[in-house]
Amino acid sequence: MKSRKFKTKKKFGQHILISEGVIKNIADQIHITPEDIIVEIGVGTGQLTEELLKRNPKILYGIEIDPETYPIIEEKFASYQNFILIKKDFFEVNLRQLSEGEKIKIVGNLPYNVASLILVNMPFYLKIINLCVFMLQKEVAEKLTAKPETKSYTFLTVFLNTYFEIHYLMSVPARFFRPPPKVTSAVVKMIPKKDVPQFDVKGYKNFVSKLFHERRKMLRSKIDEKLLEKAGIEPEKRVEQLQISDFINLYTEYLKGKHKSKN
Numbered sequence: 001m002k003s004r005k006f007k008t009k010k011k012f013g014q015h016i017l018i019s020e021g022v023i024k025n026i027a028d029q030i031h032i033t034p035e036d037i038i039v040e041i042g043v044g045t046g047q048l049t050e051e052l053l054k055r056n057p058k059i060l061y062g063i064e065i066d067p068e069t070y071p072i073i074e075e076k077f078a079s080y081q082n083f084i085l086i087k088k089d090f091f092e093v094n095l096r097q098l099s100e101g102e103k104i105k106i107v108g109n110l111p112y113n114v115a116s117l118i119l120v121n122m123p124f125y126l127k128i129i130n131l132c133v134f135m136l137q138k139e140v141a142e143k144l145t146a147k148p149e150t151k152s153y154t155f156l157t158v159f160l161n162t163y164f165e166i167h168y169l170m171s172v173p174a175r176f177f178r179p180p181p182k183v184t185s186a187v188v189k190m191i192p193k194k195d196v197p198q199f200d201v202k203g204y205k206n207f208v209s210k211l212f213h214e215r216r217k218m219l220r221s222k223i224d225e226k227l228l229e230k231a232g233i234e235p236e237k238r239v240e241q242l243q244i245s246d247f248i249n250l251y252t253e254y255l256k257g258k259h260k261s262k263n
């Protein structure tokens with residue numbers, strides 16, 4: 001296999017998953033049908049891609065930034081009519097253009113240096129997502145599934161859990177990768193919630209992110225007490241004590257206040 005000749009690069013967060021068992025397990029989680037449009041973020045040398053293609057989706061778009069992988073990928077998947085390599089940085093791809101009006105399943109053993117940024121993009125694509133299965137640094141996976149009043153409960157927890165049901169599927173030890181990363185990894189599954197707030201995602205993202213600055217401070221020092229009262233939140237509380245529903249109520253009240261002051 002060509003991957004032996006391929007020299008991984010740190011700058012692209014390249015850690016090739018070599019455990020067949022884990023690769024199969026990730027592919028199983030996606031429950032691929034012949035109607036599925038799959039998007040894989042970070043194809044690398046294509047081990048996971050191959051397992052996904054074996055399950056015969058309608059189409060698999062593989063996004064990869066590293067030009068050195070392109071000849072390997074193109075040779076390996078030359079016979080697959082349903083595979084399209086997108087030779088781009090993920091952040092330059094508009095997933096809506098790949099979805100063709102249908103829902104997509106997104107999968108990836110994500111480059112850890114930009115994994116959080118990739119995750120933060122997902123709520124913006126909520127309407128076209130069927131599900132996501134991602135390999136992440138375990139620490140990030142723990143943030144995604146954290147409960148209030150824990151250290152792992154952060155902006156990322158709140159922003160993503162507002163829009164997705166998130167399940168921690170398994171931990172993956174470093175020895176299952178070449179080269180092994182310095183940290184343990186974990187696989188998570190994210191399913192879009194049916195009942196999500198309809199306000200602007202970007203404004204909400206910035207609002208939650210600001211609230212998490214100086215997280216130990218009482219909310220009344222960061223936000224108008226009247227607003228807290230309207231949202232049913234005690235002003236002495238700290239941001240890390242709020243439930244997801246509190247953030248949604250608070251931003252809803254904030255928008256109402258903003259709307260009133262405009263009129």
Ligand SMILES: C[S@@+](CC[C@H](N)C(=O)[O-])C[C@H]1O[C@@H](n2cnc3c(N)ncnc32)[C@H](O)[C@@H]1O
Pocket residue numbers: 012013014015016017018041042043044045046047048063064065066088089090091109110111112114
């Ligand atoms: C952890 S490796 C996973 C490789 C392979 N899918 C596997 O499971 O072994 C992450 C892959 O994402 C690619 N990558 C890194 N940054 C990227 C970006 N911004 N856009 C697209 N691909 C990226 C890397 O080049 C690398 O191939």
